[in-house]
Amino acid sequence: MADATLRIDRPAKTLRTLALERMREAIMDFHFQPGERLVERPLCDQLGVSRSVVREVLRQLETEGLVQMIPGHGPAVAKPDLGRTDEIYELRALLEGIAAKACATSATDNQIALLDTALAKLLEAWASGVPAEVMRATARFYEVLFEAADKRIAWEIVTGLNVRINQLRSMTILSLNRRDAAIAEMHAIMDAIRSRKPEAAEAAARRHVETAWKIAREALRLGSL
Amino acid sequence: MADATLRIDRPAKTLRTLALERMREAIMDFHFQPGERLVERPLCDQLGVSRSVVREVLRQLETEGLVQMIPGHGPAVAKPDLGRTDEIYELRALLEGIAAKACATSATDNQIALLDTALAKLLEAWASGVPAEVMRATARFYEVLFEAADKRIAWEIVTGLNVRINQLRSMTILSLNRRDAAIAEMHAIMDAIRSRKPEAAEAAARRHVETAWKIAREALRLGSL
DNA sequence: CTCCATAGCATGGTATACCATAAGACGATA
DNA sequence: TATCGTCTTATGGTATACCATGCTATGGAG
Numbered sequence: 202m203a204d205a206t207l208r209i210d211r212p213a214k215t216l217r218t219l220a221l222e223r224m225r226e227a228i229m230d231f232h233f234q235p236g237e238r239l240v241e242r243p244l245c246d247q248l249g250v251s252r253s254v255v256r257e258v259l260r261q262l263e264t265e266g267l268v269q270m271i272p273g274h275g276p277a278v279a280k281p282d283l284g285r286t287d288e289i290y291e292l293r294a295l296l297e298g299i300a301a302k303a304c305a306t307s308a309t310d311n312q313i314a315l316l317d318t319a320l321a322k323l324l325e326a327w328a329s330g331v332p333a334e335v336m337r338a339t340a341r342f343y344e345v346l347f348e349a350a351d352k353r354i355a356w357e358i359v360t361g362l363n364v365r366i367n368q369l370r371s372m373t374i375l376s377l378n379r380r381d382a383a384i385a386e387m388h389a390i391m392d393a394i395r396s397r398k399p400e401a402a403e404a405a406a407r408r409h410v411e412t413a414w415k416i417a418r419e420a421l422r423l424g425s426l
Numbered sequence: 427m428a429d430a431t432l433r434i435d436r437p438a439k440t441l442r443t444l445a446l447e448r449m450r451e452a453i454m455d456f457h458f459q460p461g462e463r464l465v466e467r468p469l470c471d472q473l474g475v476s477r478s479v480v481r482e483v484l485r486q487l488e489t490e491g492l493v494q495m496i497p498g499h500g501p502a503v504a505k506p507d508l509g510r511t512d513e514i515y516e517l518r519a520l521l522e523g524i525a526a527k528a529c530a531t532s533a534t535d536n537q538i539a540l541l542d543t544a545l546a547k548l549l550e551a552w553a554s555g556v557p558a559e560v561m562r563a564t565a566r567f568y569e570v571l572f573e574a575a576d577k578r579i580a581w582e583i584v585t586g587l588n589v590r591i592n593q594l595r596s597m598t599i600l601s602l603n604r605r606d607a608a609i610a611e612m613h614a615i616m617d618a619i620r621s622r623k624p625e626a627a628e629a630a631a632r633r634h635v636e637t638a639w640k641i642a643r644e645a646l647r648l649g650s651l
Numbered sequence: 652c653t654c655c656a657t658a659g660c661a662t663g664g665t666a667t668a669c670c671a672t673a674a675g676a677c678g679a680t681a
Numbered sequence: 682t683a684t685c686g687t688c689t690t691a692t693g694g695t696a697t698a699c700c701a702t703g704c705t706a707t708g709g710a711g
Contacts, residue, residue: 477666
């Protein structure tokens with residue numbers, strides 16, 4: 202009988218896919234500044250592909266919220282909508298909360314082990330102090346968390362939210378005074394999940410987002426953006 | 427000084443925009459069946475535009491979740507992910523809940539009046555019994571609700587979620603045994619908002635989603651999908 | 652010196668041509 | 682008759698050519 206593990210997933214080899222990933226990374230890593238124009242033809246040269254490809258990628262990034270079309274001019278790297286950061290953090294608190302709760306309720310021991318691994322990697326990244334590493338490890342941890350919570354859609358949403366506050370996050374995610382507190386908060390989440398305390402896990406997850414939110418607000422207030 | 431009302435928003439006249447709206451509507455209104463292939467060249471003929479336009483539109487619809495690419499074959503109308511309906515309704519309950527709560531807390535009287543109007547229109551639509559009308563009026567009511575709650579992003583998310591369960595909603599939204607209960611539930615939401623009771627408003631909104639959820643589950647169980 | 656007009660060009664919008672590939676049909680052979 | 686191989690073609694992927702428009706720079710006139 203057909204074994205699912207036999208299925209080979211064809212490598213996503215189209216130029217479009219590659220270009221999309223490349224551009225997404227480039228924007229998230231600030232190789233383009235927020236607000237910077239993304240003129241199509243120069244992009245073609247840089248990426249080494251045709252305008253068809255570039256335009257399709259641009260459309261996709263646009264609906265993802267990474268790029269915005271400026272009427273009259275063309276596409277540009279989206280600028281974070283500072284007026285909506287409160288809402289975004291509120292939603293993150295909500296979503297990460299229910300994920301942690303569900304995790305505490307129904308994660309398998311195996312999944313909890315995966316979470317431990319992800320957390321360990323995150324600590325390493327924090328120790329290394331490389332921002333990009335920390336971002337990646339954080340994302341990975343939450344990905345595992347949402348996976349274990351069986352909240353795939355919520356994860357997609359959170360990813361989309363994080364895109365919009367990428368700039369803020371990059372500033373706050375490893376602000377030094379945040380690091381120790383953040384580590385403690387993460388451990389609190391894990392402890393609650395491990396001991397199967399849904400309410401505690403939810404509270405801990407929310408608390409973590411809320412402190413991040415506070416730091417972000419501070420950063421905004423200082424006008425460093 | 428510049429009056430905002432003077433601003434003319436240039437008609438979004440590009441073919442792409444038009445085609446996008448057209449296709450979105452067509453899919454949402456089931457002029458294409460879920461799962462139906464969307465072959466590019468025939469689509470060009472039907473829409474009267476070139477493949478460039480069609481492909482860009484397809485990309486956009488793909489990231490919106492209305493279209494999915496089937497490897498080996500091409501694009502097709504997305505089929506609702508039945509395994510994730512529980513999560514979707516859970517998220518809707520959460521989001522519509524906080525919107526109702528925020529509304530009860532901080533909506534202006536003017537906004538509440540708008541809500542009343544929207545609700546009246548919704549009742550009319552229900553009376554008319556035209557499914558498309560009911561969907562539109564429902565969407566409108568919630569749009570006003572989220573606007574009054576100043577939760578624009580949450581609204582975008584809810585819209586995205588609804589896309590994924592469009593089929594289910596169209597089956598359940600005016601199921602006759604739901605109508606009276608639904609009307610009562612909506613009034614409960616409005617009453618709580620009017621009397622400025624955030625917790626009650628949140629609970630009422632959640633309850634409304636939860637009954638819809640129950641009906642959807644029933645519909646699924648009967649295998650009518 | 653300033654302001655306006657015109658022309659050129661930068662840039663996005665649209666159409667089309669060509670290519671690669673995978674799916675499906677058809678036939679040959681056992 | 683069934684299975685396998687090959688061939689055709691349907692279809693998506695990519696590149697490019699052309700067009701329309703709006704911005705900008707430059708020069709002339711007041």
